[in-house]
Amino acid sequence: MTKLTDTQTTILRQAATRPNNLAMPLPNGLAGAAAKASVTTMIKRGWLKEVTARPDKRLPLWRETGDGSGITLVATKPGLRLVGKEPTSTKLKAVLRLAHSDQAALVNIRQGTKQALLIDMLQRPDGASISEIVEATSWQAHTARGAISGGLKKKLGLPVSKEKCKTRGTVYRLGADAPKII
Structure with missing residues (x-):
C-alpha cells in the first residue's frame, strides 16, 4: 500500500473535485x-x-x-485512485492530445451532453451526416450546423472537415490531424 503525505492527499482530493481533475491551484500555504x-x-x-x-x-x-503559454497540473487515474476517487475525466471530458505534437489543451466537455455526442459521432471513421446528427440529438438541421461551426470549430478549435456524399448528403468528420479526446 502506498503511503501518501498529508499534502499529497490534499492535492489529490482537491483535484478530484475539479473539472478535468485540475490539481491547480495548490492548497493554501503550499508554495516555493x-x-x-x-x-x-x-x-x-x-x-x-x-x-x-x-x-x-x-x-x-x-x-x-x-x-x-503555461503548464498546469492534472491528477492522473492512479493518483486519484490512491485517495479513493474515480477520475471525473472520462473519454469526453479530459485532455485533448494533438496528433502532430506532444502539446495538450484542456477543454471542458461534460459527458452525456449533446456536444459530447456530436464529437463522438464526428470521430467515427465514416463521420456523421446532418440527418444523422439531427436524429441523434433532436436538434434542427441549422442548430446542428451551428454547433459544428460555432461550438466545435470556433470555440474549441477542432478541425472539422466536410464532404458531399451522394447517398448521405454532407458528411462531417474530425480529420486525421484532429485532436483525439482521451
Missing part, C-alpha cells in the same frame, strides 16, 4: 520549494502530470513556458 518538492515527487510517481494550458482558457498555471 515545498510545493516544487511535493509536485516533482507526485509527477515522478505518476500521480500528477504536466499539461500545456492554452492561454485563452485562463487556467491556473503551475509554471510558465516563456512562449505565451
Whole structure:
C-alpha cells in the first residue's frame, strides 16, 4: 500500500473535485520549494502530470513556458485512485492530445451532453451526416450546423472537415490531424 503525505492527499482530493481533475491551484500555504518538492515527487510517481494550458482558457498555471503559454497540473487515474476517487475525466471530458505534437489543451466537455455526442459521432471513421446528427440529438438541421461551426470549430478549435456524399448528403468528420479526446 502506498503511503501518501498529508499534502499529497490534499492535492489529490482537491483535484478530484475539479473539472478535468485540475490539481491547480495548490492548497493554501503550499508554495516555493515545498510545493516544487511535493509536485516533482507526485509527477515522478505518476500521480500528477504536466499539461500545456492554452492561454485563452485562463487556467491556473503551475509554471510558465516563456512562449505565451503555461503548464498546469492534472491528477492522473492512479493518483486519484490512491485517495479513493474515480477520475471525473472520462473519454469526453479530459485532455485533448494533438496528433502532430506532444502539446495538450484542456477543454471542458461534460459527458452525456449533446456536444459530447456530436464529437463522438464526428470521430467515427465514416463521420456523421446532418440527418444523422439531427436524429441523434433532436436538434434542427441549422442548430446542428451551428454547433459544428460555432461550438466545435470556433470555440474549441477542432478541425472539422466536410464532404458531399451522394447517398448521405454532407458528411462531417474530425480529420486525421484532429485532436483525439482521451
